[in-house]
Amino acid sequence: MIAIVMMLTLLAPTAQLISAPRLLPSITNCAAYSGAFCLRCNSRFYLNAAQATACLPISDANCDSSLGRENKCNVCATGFYVSSTDCLPQNPWCSSVTPNTNTCLACNSPYILVGSTCQVDKSILCANYRATVNICAACQSGYIFLNGGCFPSSDVNCSYQPVVGVPCNACSAGFYPNPATLKCAPQSVPNCNTYVANANTCSVCNTNYYVNAGACSLQSVPNCNTYVANANTCSICVSLYFPDGLGGCQSITSTNCLASNGVANSCTTCAPTYYPLAGICTLQSVPNCSVYIANTNNCNLCGSGFYASGGNCLTSFRPNCLSYVSGANACAVCNPGFFVQSFLCHPQNVASCITYTPNTNTCTDCAPTFTLNAGTNTCNL
Numbered sequence: 001m002i003a004i005v006m007m008l009t010l011l012a013p014t015a016q017l018i019s020a021p022r023l024l025p026s027i028t029n030c031a032a033y034s035g036a037f038c039l040r041c042n043s044r045f046y047l048n049a050a051q052a053t054a055c056l057p058i059s060d061a062n063c064d065s066s067l068g069r070e071n072k073c074n075v076c077a078t079g080f081y082v083s084s085t086d087c088l089p090q091n092p093w094c095s096s097v098t099p100n101t102n103t104c105l106a107c108n109s110p111y112i113l114v115g116s117t118c119q120v121d122k123s124i125l126c127a128n129y130r131a132t133v134n135i136c137a138a139c140q141s142g143y144i145f146l147n148g149g150c151f152p153s154s155d156v157n158c159s160y161q162p163v164v165g166v167p168c169n170a171c172s173a174g175f176y177p178n179p180a181t182l183k184c185a186p187q188s189v190p191n192c193n194t195y196v197a198n199a200n201t202c203s204v205c206n207t208n209y210y211v212n213a214g215a216c217s218l219q220s221v222p223n224c225n226t227y228v229a230n231a232n233t234c235s236i237c238v239s240l241y242f243p244d245g246l247g248g249c250q251s252i253t254s255t256n257c258l259a260s261n262g263v264a265n266s267c268t269t270c271a272p273t274y275y276p277l278a279g280i281c282t283l284q285s286v287p288n289c290s291v292y293i294a295n296t297n298n299c300n301l302c303g304s305g306f307y308a309s310g311g312n313c314l315t316s317f318r319p320n321c322l323s324y325v326s327g328a329n330a331c332a333v334c335n336p337g338f339f340v341q342s343f344l345c346h347p348q349n350v351a352s353c354i355t356y357t358p359n360t361n362t363c364t365d366c367a368p369t370f371t372l373n374a375g376t377n378t379c380n381l
Contacts (some may be wrong), residue, residue, distance in 0.1 A: 029067055040067040062087035075100055093118035125150035157184035169198075177199045191216040204230050223249040225262055237262040244353035255283040269295055288313040290327065301327040320345035331357050353378035 001156050018353035030052075031035035031044045040119040041047060041055035043065050048054040058066050062080045063073035076087035081102045089282035089295040090097050107118035114134040121285035123129045126136035138157065139150035158177075164322035168177045176199050178185040187195045191209045192202035205216035210232045219227045223241040237249035239259045243249040252260050254273045257267035266279025274281040275297045284292045288306040289299035298311030307311040307329040320338045321331035330343035338345040339361045348356045352370045353363035366372045366379030373380055 027053065027055060043068060046071045046332055060085075060087050091118050120149060122149055155183050171198055221248055242266075252279075254280045286312055303327075318344060350377060350379065 024378050025033055025036045025038075027038045029042045030040075030043050032038070032040040036053075038052040038055060039045060039054075040107070042062050044058045045055040045064055045068060046066065047069055048056050054229070055068075056071070059071055059075075060073050062077045063075075064077045065075040066072060067074050072085045073082055073087050073234060076082055077164070079090055081097075081100050082088040083102070087104070090102050091104050093108050094106065095108045096105040097103060098105060102112060103116040104118050107113050110119075110121055111118040111203075112121045112134065119134050122134050122136040126138070126142050127140045128135065128137035128378060129135075131363075132174050136150060138172045143150040143152055145266060148193070155168055157172045157175040158168035158170070159172050160168070168182070168184050171177055173185055175184035176187050176195075177247055185200070187200050189200060189202040192204075193204045193206050194204035194249070195201065195370050196214075197360060198205050198346075199214075200316075201214035202211055202216050205211055205332070208219055209216040210219050210227075212228050212232070219232050221227070221234040223238050224236075225238045226236035227233065228235050231247075234245035237243060239262060240252055240257060241249040242252055242260065242263060242265045243245070252265040252267060254265075254270075254276075256271040258271055258278075259269035260267050264279065267276045267281050270276055270281035271290075272294075273284050274319075275284055275292075276282075278295070284297050286292070286297060286299040288303045289301070289308075290303050291301035292298065293311075296311070299308045299313050302308050302313035305316050305324060307316050307324075307327055308314075309329075314329070316329045318329070318331040320335045322335050323333045324330060325332045325343065328343075331340055331345055332343075334340050334345035336358075339347055339356070339359055340346075341347055346361070348357070348361050350361060350363040351363070352367045353372075354367050355365035356362060357364055361377075363372060363377055363379060370379035370381060
């Protein structure tokens with residue numbers, strides 16, 4: 001009996017909970033709840049917060065359908081398409097579009113379909129038309145660009161004039177828009193080779209001139225031989241000068257110089273008795289040298305008793321030689337008892353001869369009992 005009473009006591013609160021009435025939340029235009037908060041609103045409404053207590057109208061009046069959570073359209077009304085969070089008007093020149101996009105399928109005349117958009121047909125009166133991108137690169141002669149197409153021009157040298165009555169925006173080659181006359185005037189910079197398009201401004205001048213504030217001025221660097229094209233800057237100076245790195249020319253630093261290449265601070269040809277050493281004229285200085293090879297420190301002819309070899313003067317030496325050929329290692333006169341043959345000294349050797357012509361092997365007197373035969377250069381009994 002006690003157990004039954006205790007069981008009824010424990011069940012009593014549960015019975016009271018089940019029997020209590022439940023209060024349902026009431027949020028206008030809410031489609032789904034999570035407890036007391038709205039989880040999703042009806043289409044064209046959105047949640048006012050993460051734990052929403054209200055559903056607010058979508059701010060875009062051209063929205064046809066939304067997902068009920070964000071202030072963002074999912075499907076726009078006819079004639080509009082979704083772009084990010086907004087409904088924007090579809091291209092008015094499209095006769096057919098993919099729903100809810102701005103992708104055009106067909107265009108109203110006189111527009112043509114280029115990709116997925118409708119554009120003005122720019123092929124009319126166009127001389128250079130690119131169909132894939134609907135671009136006219138050049139109108140036919142006598143026509144100008146106007147409002148995206150080609151139309152007759154009152155200025156035969158005008159190629160682009162977007163608004164009638166204003167100066168021409170782009171002229172034909174050789175002309176530029178003149179704001180004073182509203183016409184295209186001939187480009188006319190003296191000594192100009194190439195102009196900036198649509199301006200009376202030179203970009204490349206003729207030879208011997210350079211661009212100076214859009215005009216052409218004569219190149220005028222003192223002591224310059226060759227200029228950088230289209231600049232008043234020297235690249236090669238006259239002899240005895242070199243480029244100073246600032247566009248000008250300055251004197252080379254070497255003294256006793258006769259000529260340089262005009263490019264470096266270096267002498268190439270020195271005055272007599274000097275030669276270029278690392279670009280500096282240095283005194284020629286080969287010992288025992290009489291005559292030098294010009295502009296070098298190499299000897300061409302040495303003094304007596306010396307000969308030139310490899311630019312230097314070496315001591316002449318031939319056995320039994322009395323005197324040498326000047327500047328050569330060759331004997332000119334031999335010692336008594338010897339004669340010169342091929343610049344070498346050989347012993348005089350005519351049998352029974354007691355006297356010779358000096359420096360030869362020619363006998364002039366024979367020993368007693370011998371007779372000289374001059375024809376054969378022999379001494380006979």
